[in-house]
Structure formats: C-alpha cells, structure tokens
Amino acid sequence: MTAATRDYYEILGVARDADAATIKSAFRKLAMKLHPDQNPGCKVSEDKFKEIGEAYSVLSDPEKRAQYDRFGKTFDVGGGPGFGPGAAGFNDFSDIFNEIFGGGFEDMFARGGGGRGPRNGPERGADLRYDVEITLEQAFKGMEREIVVPRAQACEPCAGTGSEGKAPLETCRTCNGAGQVRASQGMFRIVRTCPACHGRGQAIKTPCKSCGGRGLTQKERTLSVKIPAGVEDGTRIRLSGEGDSGLRNGPPGDLYLFLSVKPHSLFERDGADLYCRAPAPMCKAALGGEMEIPTIEGERTKITIPAGAQTGRRFRIKGKGMTHLRSKERGDLHVELLVETPVNLSAKQRKLLEEFAKDCGEEAHPQTQGFFDTVKKFFDNGDPLVR
Numbered sequence: 001m002t003a004a005t006r007d008y009y010e011i012l013g014v015a016r017d018a019d020a021a022t023i024k025s026a027f028r029k030l031a032m033k034l035h036p037d038q039n040p041g042c043k044v045s046e047d048k049f050k051e052i053g054e055a056y057s058v059l060s061d062p063e064k065r066a067q068y069d070r071f072g073k074t075f076d077v078g079g080g081p082g083f084g085p086g087a088a089g090f091n092d093f094s095d096i097f098n099e100i101f102g103g104g105f106e107d108m109f110a111r112g113g114g115g116r117g118p119r120n121g122p123e124r125g126a127d128l129r130y131d132v133e134i135t136l137e138q139a140f141k142g143m144e145r146e147i148v149v150p151r152a153q154a155c156e157p158c159a160g161t162g163s164e165g166k167a168p169l170e171t172c173r174t175c176n177g178a179g180q181v182r183a184s185q186g187m188f189r190i191v192r193t194c195p196a197c198h199g200r201g202q203a204i205k206t207p208c209k210s211c212g213g214r215g216l217t218q219k220e221r222t223l224s225v226k227i228p229a230g231v232e233d234g235t236r237i238r239l240s241g242e243g244d245s246g247l248r249n250g251p252p253g254d255l256y257l258f259l260s261v262k263p264h265s266l267f268e269r270d271g272a273d274l275y276c277r278a279p280a281p282m283c284k285a286a287l288g289g290e291m292e293i294p295t296i297e298g299e300r301t302k303i304t305i306p307a308g309a310q311t312g313r314r315f316r317i318k319g320k321g322m323t324h325l326r327s328k329e330r331g332d333l334h335v336e337l338l339v340e341t342p343v344n345l346s347a348k349q350r351k352l353l354e355e356f357a358k359d360c361g362e363e364a365h366p367q368t369q370g371f372f373d374t375v376k377k378f379f380d381n382g383d384p385l386v387r
C-alpha cells in the first residue's frame, strides 16, 4: 500500500491542524526510528521510511498541503493520479531527508524510485478546484455551461522553456550537469542536490521576461462543461487534464468541479424524491376538490383532495420527482397538505362563520370532541401525579 491510499496526517501521527514545526518534529522522530541504517535489510521499515517521506514532502509544502487538504479524498475515489510517487517523485523526498539529516540518501531512493539523475524531468501540473452553483431545475434537467478557469499554461514567448528567446539551456557550471554536488564530511562522503540548478543539471542563461523563467503563465481558459441531469449538492466532476499545465512536458493536472445546488422556494429534495408543502383553504379541505400542484419541470399536475382532509395529509405523485443520475427513471413528488385557517375576515364573513359554528354538532369535529372527552375524564377521575 502506498501513502496515496493512507492519510498523510495519520502516517505522521499529527493532527490535521498541526503547525509546520510539529510536522517536522514528528517526521524527524519517525525518520530516525525507521532509518535503513537502523533496520538493515528490513523491507517493511524501508517502505515505511519512504511512506513518511512521501507524507512529509506534501505536508511540509504549504501549497501541496492545502491542495491535499482540499482534494485528498477525491483522489482515492476518482482513481486519478494523486500525490503518490508518480506525482511527487522520490527524488523530491531525498531532498527532504537531506535537509534534515544532511545528505547521503540518494542511493536508497535511486533503488526504490526508479533512478536518480539530474532533476530536469517532467513535472505534473497542479489540480484545480472550481465551484459551480446551480438551481434545482438545472440539476433536474442537466445543463451545459461555459466556465472561465484561470490556470497556468506553457508560456508562449519561451515555449515553456523559461529561457529568453527559447535559447537552449546551458550546462550548470556548479555541478557540471550532474545535478548533484559531492563533499566530504569527516568519514562520510555526502551527495547533495546542486544548489545552483536545484538538481536540474542545466541552467537558464537569461530567464524569459514574460514568465520570469518559470515556463508557465497564468491564463484564462473558457471551457464548456456538461453537468448531467440528477446531480446532487456536493457532487464533484473531474475534468481530466484541465488543471495547470505540467512543467517540462509533464502531464497537466485535473480540474475538479464542485457542484452546489441552491435551495428551492417550493421543493425540498431527498435523493430522487421531492417534497412540497401545499396550503389549502379551510373550506376547500372541508368540501374536497381538485388542487393544482407545480412540478419541477415547470408544469402543473393535479391532486384530488378528499372532503375533510386534514393538515399533514400526504399525496404521492409518482414519477414527478428528480431525475436519477445516468438513468431515465424519476423519483416521486410528495405533497403535504397544510390546511389554512381564514384570516382578515370581513363583518359578513365573520357572521357567516358564527352561524356555521352554531350549526356544527359534535360529528363535524370528531377530533376536538374526542380530546374534550379525554380531558373531562382526566379532571373527573383526578390524577395523583398532577396534584
């Protein structure tokens, strides 16, 4: 198992909000314990040693850490290239170990990581996040939408080389192109990443004026994205290769669309089912009749209210809910009745209601009558707990 499938914070045994010093100290302790010199020939320790290196290389870099915090889980689910060895490369970890222990780790990583050499190889571009808010109707129908994404792209004037006028890179004079420098320290011979070229072995003579030698510039790109019908609040869509461009012909990162669905004024959603509360005038609920109900597709449908319907009565309209993702099926629309007591009565209406009330017998309000009878019994018998 690589660290890509395990939580980096867990690997280092630190809290998610641990500061840089805590992370460094936790890593140091683990690195001392798991160091191959302490456990010669032990494959488990060696793997663990690399795992903590991988975790630390991400968590010690504020940019990578922020990205991991945002995307960590998604990588595993989507199966995309994560922060595993493919993304960070063991070459990067050896720098970290060297920074802490003072060098000499190249050989080990060369064995495990597929070769050590000048670090001028391709580097994968960063992943990007883009938040999209849509309405419930749009989630129902699905939609195509244009988005403008600022992202790093290869600088045009230098063709991504970072060198002014696309001039070829020169061999680094400090390391003569090796990407590493050697020095003796007591009885040890130490190999370090070349500080002049950062291990690339090659140096830019004059940095490109447009990108300052980075080889990348920030540009806006318009993309047309398809949002499928039935998406839910919190759905993430991965657009492969639409993140930042890679360095030195490295593959681009991915773009993640984070969808949120706005609350609706009429409908509440639970998966594929929709819920709607529909007020009905008291008289209509008493007399019964048809009632129009809106649907999410912007049409009208009808329910038949039986005479004497009460508040809370539910009606199910089959197949008028949300669309299921990647299916033609639809959920149901549940309507809950809310009987409305008339207000702001005119003198005439009041008189009519008073007459109506006088005319009403017990049988018109069985619930009220039932409650009244129970209350009467309660007082007549007496309740020792109440007194």
Ligand SMILES: [Zn+2]
Pocket (backbone or CB within 6 Å): 172, 173, 174, 175, 176, 177, 178, 179, 180, 194, 195, 196, 197, 198, 199, 200, 201, 202
């Ligand atoms: Zn160099």
Ligand SMILES: [Zn+2]
Pocket (backbone or CB within 6 Å): 155, 156, 157, 158, 159, 160, 161, 162, 163, 208, 209, 210, 211, 212, 213, 214, 215, 216
């Ligand atoms: Zn440039």
